[in-house]
Amino acid sequence: MSSRENERRSYHEDSVEHEHYEGSHPIGDTVSHASLDISETRPIFHTRGVSGEESLSAETAFIHMVKAMLGTGLLSLPLAFKHSGLFLGLILIVIICIVCLHCMRQVVHAAHFVCSRNGRDLIDYANIMRGAVELGPEWLRHKGYFFKQLVNVNMFVSQLGFCCVYLVFMADNLEDFFTTHTSIHLSKGVWMILILIPLLGLCSIRRLPVLAPLCMAANVVYICAVAIVLFFFVSNLRPVNSLPWFGSIYDLPLFFGTVMFAFEGVAVVMPIENRMREPSAFIAWNGVLNSSCLFVLAIFAVTGFYGYLSLGDTVKDTATLNLPDTTVEKWITRKIAVENQTKLVYAVRFGGVFFTLAIAELIPHLALFISLIGAFSGASMALVFPPFIELLVSNAKGELSTFIICKNVFLLCFALLGFTTGTYAAVSEILKTFSS
Secondary structure (H helix, E strand, O other): OOHHHHHHHHHHHHHHOOOOOOOOOOHHHOOOOOOOOHHHOOOOOOOOOOOHHHOEOHHHHHHHHHHHHOOHHHHHHHHHHHHHOHHHHHHHHHHHHHHHHHHHHHHHHHHHHHHHHHOOOOOOHHHHHHHHHHOOOOOOHHHHHHHHHHHHHHHHHHHHHHHHHHHHHHHHHHHHHHHHHOOOOOOHHHHHHHHHHHHHHHHOOOOHHHHHHHHHHHHHHHHHHHHHHHHHHHHOOOOHHHOOOOOOHHHHHHHHHHHHHHOHHHHHHHHHHHOEOOOHHHHOOOOHHHHHHHHHHHHHHHHHHHHHHHHHHHOOOOHHHHOOOOOOHHHHHHHOOHHHHHHHHHHHHHHHHHHHHHHHHHOOOHHHHHHHHHHHHHHHHHHHHHHHHHHHHHHHHOOOOHHHHHHHHHHHHHHHHHHHHHHHHHHHHHHHHHHO
């Protein structure tokens, strides 16, 4: 995987390594539902005992959040604006960002409530869902482990999709560069196989400190690349009236999927929040979560709007192709004998890379793949699960008001509409592409 993906996975591993329960034993086995009274527990957003190298300052957490949300999806936003129209895209991307931000806040608040009920300090996304279900209505409590694994499966699919997109993105750009500037003409599939060599080396690095210099170098290159792309956009703007302001309603599902893919940082919200000594600095109105999401929204809006205004209907799957022709391991460590762990860990890592390559080879059309992953897994992780969790947590608190029910039903309908139409549109376009 790329250094950015390794970093994202390391955040997730740092969080879930604190998980105390496994198998199908419910949270309620540790702390009885009946024995807990909210008024007798500690404050929801209390100071954690995280210190030293493990803790993150608000500034550092802000940087990590921004890095996690800025990926290759950013460079496909001009194409998303082509699907929606210039100004409709600007309006919709703000709405989607606000909804995603609200859903992220729902998850964080639910996490601290669940932790206050079972005496824990740290928790990951899947166990937030499990805890919320097991604190929910009596008829649903025994399904906690199922819902936990449902989140884990969606997390796996989304991260696999991100890795596949990175692979196709690299192959696309290498093929374009070498075909244009050299006599080396290789197909995209061959470039994917060649990329395997450095990828297998990168996925062999199992410690984040060893990976840190590569991540820093990748971040510097990424920032420079985005700066170059944005400079190209603003230097070649078309008249605003030359492009449609409002696109076809039939293309909006592809817009939704691409934007949801771009907001790919939902998987690291809890791992980053878990490493903050002062959780209130993460969730406050001017805290890390709000600030980072609004900062990323500004970058997304500028890139999508000016990218489409610059490239027009000639925009390609990723904006870099339009530039001018110039120069699982936790399960292994718990279940497998120590003497066999190392070999199996590397086998799983290498197998993951080959599996990613196989999927990327099957669906090499970057824009459609981005829309599919964004609409299917991105929407589930960012929009479907959080309202469901808040409904269960509000019920456990005795605060399930009509407003909360209506708000979350609306959010679920919005998410399911984008999920179904976006997935259907992406799959239909993929099948149409293959059939032609």
